[in-house]
Amino acid sequence: MNRTTRVYSILLKVVLLALVWWVLSDGNPHSWWIGGMAIVLALLAAKSPTSQFSISLLKLTLFIPFFLKHSILGGVDVARRALRPAMPIDPIMVDCVLRLPPGPPQVLLTNMVSLLPGTLSASLENNVLTMHVLDKQGSYANDFLVLEEKIAELFSVPVLSPGAGV
């Protein structure tokens, strides 16, 4: 990570932390001297940025609608299955070899899989994600590949080996 991106990343953190403080303190101007100290302490306490990975604000902004849309679809899907008298579920455990590098990209993927329609992360070990699938006839395999590509795009990393083993 070069100097400019490091300064940029620290500035971004300051802005985000200041936003959180503003929200927590209801914008009370007298609280800023405490808030300012809290922000500095938070910056010092936070682990030094994992130099390999960085997210641009623009890419994050583009990622949020994708995330919202799919988590709503996930909620609608599971609600429908729970409420229908026939309860159409046909579960299976699936191992997927990940195409993302270890660290933040894999962790984000693991958390997001649980919010996507019909899948739930159960274990992440040695680049293999074990997930529980609610309906094995569904399009989960394809959805998973798309999610992986979206996260690779978000972190600006390439998807590694082709074809996740499903």
Added chain:
Amino acid sequence: MIDFFSILLLLAGALFFLAGTVGLLRFPDLYTRLHALTKADNVGLGLMIAGLALQAESLSAAGKLVLIWGLVLLAGASVAYLIARGALLRGVLPWKR
């Protein structure tokens, strides 16, 4: 008009919480129940937060609600993973049709 949208969003949120709870009761095993809880309740909470944010007195109060939603989302996904992983390590087999 704003009140109308608030009511609509809150009712829709309640419907998702209801569906999540029905799933918790009807689904056959731990893994399928986790599906119902994480996904349906997150959407339910999101809709309720949106409904309440419309009624918030200030922008920062609305921001606080959104912050709560984000934290619950993070906690929900992480805890679901931990429970599922714990069950998997203990050899709990998934229900099959």
